[in-house]
Amino acid sequence: MVRPFMNLDPAKRNPAWADEAWIYQPAQAALSAADEVGAGPLAGLRFAVKDNIDAAGLPTTAACPAFAYTPPANAAVVQKLRDAGASLAGKTNLDxxxxxxxxxxxxxxxxPNAFNPLYVSGGSSSGSAYVVATGQVDFALGTDTAGSGRVPAGLNNIVGLKPSRGVISARGVVPAAQSVDCVSIFARTVATAVRVLESAMGHDPLDAWSRKLVLSSQPFPATFRFGVPSAPEFYGDAAAEAAFGDAIVRLQAMGGTAVSLDFSPLAEVAALLYESALVAERYAAIRGFFDAHEGDVVEPVRSIIAAGRNYSAADLYEVQTRVKLLGQQADAMWSGIDLLLVPTAPTHYTIAQMQHDPVALNRKLGAYTNFVNLLDYAALSVPSSMRADGLPFGITLIGPCGSDWQLADLGQRYHHQSGLTQGATGEPLPAMVPITGLRPPATVRVAVVGAHLSGMPLNGQLTERGATLICSTETAAHYRLYALPGTTPPKPGLLRVAPDQGERIALEIWAMPLAEYGSFVALIPAPLGIGTLELGDGSSVQGFVCEAQALQSGARDISHLGGWRAYIQSLKPLAA
Structure with a gap:
């Protein structure tokens, strides 16, 4: 079949790139003035759009030539991205x-998959994921109804940002199931995906399903709780199971506590998406075309959409009520967790396997994605690891509606700890950037002089609360430092004295999230406490002090050593 496809300059084309990823790629000379590099927050970035999203003057096919039309205007999201300075590279293939x-x-x-052409790319936003993974564009738009903006990301080592429903306008997008459709973003880094979301988001009164949503501006706490399925299913894929186990360990090392969850309400919602009257919405989306051109629709798409004719309005209301009830059950989990962690896809199939058993294997790919939009959650798929067989494995962070920035912040940190490169390009990840939609958490500066110093036995009480080291400095010259007897681990006591009787004492200043400060102070045993310390530059900070009477029975004055670290070093035997 001849597709409306025009290659770029062959000299610039990587022979490993798959033509199947593109449906329409206009020649460079055909790009309009609006696509030329200009001003705006996305200037210099090239993007592609899934070919169920309108781009003015380019055919929209939804991968069905008989359905094709040429829109006179851009979809609302495409217009926003062009206005932000991004350059459109073309339209990509899809299920x-x-x-x-x-x-x-x-x-x-x-x-094909960007790492092994024998394996599936994931869909339905297959082409968008492939052209991002192979470095042909900086980002791409997909759509996500059942997981189409996440599964291809997880299978191609890229980021798939599925925003809260209604955050990005779907006006100018061929619907799949309009009430739960989302425009999604593929990129090689979370930072790029966030830049795109910032330009793409916004209420659209001309889109019936657009919403005025306020995204949370507070990051997840430094010590957070994440839910995991109590009995995760990998369909016999030991490599995927091992990779998910590694992901849990990494998230725990980042301050998370894993919480085992009964996944059955979510699994039932996932099954209902294709196995109930909900499929009638897919039929309704293209009913006029489908009734006239059913034979032009490929299998098994034709059978899936045709099944929507068999349900009554009563059937639909009944299943919608069931989804609401299951959602109520699932909502209980949020009282004990901050987010949900799942494999983006539980396994990875070859193209031949998929074509041999297209319905059952497709259903398995959606085990951890199908429920998300029906229950109004936000989700972010990020690369996690490379399996022993050379295939990528991704995880998805899921949060309540409006948690987009929170997921992006945690997802970026997780991605950068993976040690992976960008997509299939081999390029290293760039430096992390702050997620601009988040307000940094309120912090309190705490000065430590003894067992909480870096490398000392109690330093973990700071780091496990998300505290970060600001600097090493000294007190003003009117303090004395004592080694307290009988303390485990050994601890010092800091006492303020007259200016002519003291010394400068070395200390570290840490920034601790204000929300964690109370639990930290509660750990401090008498005779120690927190008071105000004067620093060498004349400023003040909260820090450890000691009751004066505790220094009258066996405490050793170590002020002349200048600090606790020097004292500990002095106790070590000299090398022979």
């Missing part, structure tokens, strides 16, 4: 009518 999670259901060809 027809965005119906599938594997990338093989298109007359324009099956899009």
């Amino acid at each position: 027809q009518f965005a119906c599938g999670l594997n990338g093989t259901r298109s007359p324009f060809g099956a899009v």
Whole structure:
């Protein structure tokens, strides 16, 4: 089949790039003036759009040539990105009518995986993920109804940001199931995805499902709780199971506590998306075209959409009530966790396997994605590791509606601890950047002089609360430092004295989240406490002090050593 496709300069084309990823790629000379590099927060970035999203003057096919039309205007989100300075590179392949999670259901060809062409790319936003993973564009738009903005990201070592429903306008997008559709963002880093979201988001009164949402501006706490399925399913894929175990360990090392959850309400919602009257919305989305051109729709897309004709309005109301009830059950989990951690996909299939059993295997790919939009959650898929077989493995962080910035902050930190490179390009990850939608947490400066210093036995009481070292400095010259007897681990006592009787004492200043400060102070045993210390530059800070009477029975004055670290060093035997 001849596709409306025009290559870029062949000399600039990587022979490893798959033509199946593109449906329409205009020649560079055909780009409009609006696509030329200009001003704006996205200036200099090139992007592609899934071919169920309108771009003015370029055909929209939804991977069905008989359906094709040429829109006179951009989809609302495309216009926003162009206005922000991004340059449009073309339209990408997809599972027809965005119906599938594997990338093989298109007359324009099956899009291969960016790491092994024998394996699926994931779908339905297959082409968008592939062109990002291979470095052909800086970011791409997909859509996400059942996981189409996440599964291809997880299978291609890139980021898939599925925003809260209604954050990005879907006006000018061919719907799949309009009430739960989301425009999604693929990028090689979380930072790029966030830049795009900042330009793309906003209420659109011309989109029936757009919402005026206020995203949370508070990051997750330094010590957070994340839910994991109590009995995760990997369909016999030992490599995926091991990779998910490693992901849990990494998130725990970042301050998280894993909480085992009954996943059954979420699993039931996931099953209902395709196995109930909810599929009638897919039929309603293209009913006029489908009734007239059913034969032009590929299998199994045709059978899935046709099944929507068989349900009554009563059937739909019944299943919507069931989803609401299951949502109520699932909501209980949020009282004990900050976010949910799942594999983006539980396994990875070859193209041949998928084409042999297209419905059952596709359903398995959506085990951890299908429920998210139905229950109005936000989600972010980030790369996690490379499996022993050379295939990527991704995890998804899921939070309540409006948690987009929180997920991005944690997801960026997780991604950068993975040691992975960007997509399939081999390029290292750039430096992390602050998530601008978040307000940094309120902090209190705490000065430590003894067992809480870096490398000392109690330093973990600071780091486990998310405290960070600001600097090493000294007190003003009117303090004395004592080694307290009978303390475990050994601790000093700091006492303020007259200016002509003291010394400068070395200390460290740490910034601790204000929300964690109370629990830290509660750990301090008498005769120690927190008071105001004067620093050498004349400023003041909260820090450790000691009751004077505690220094009258066996405390050793070590002020002449200048600090606790020097005292501990003095106790070590000299090398022979």
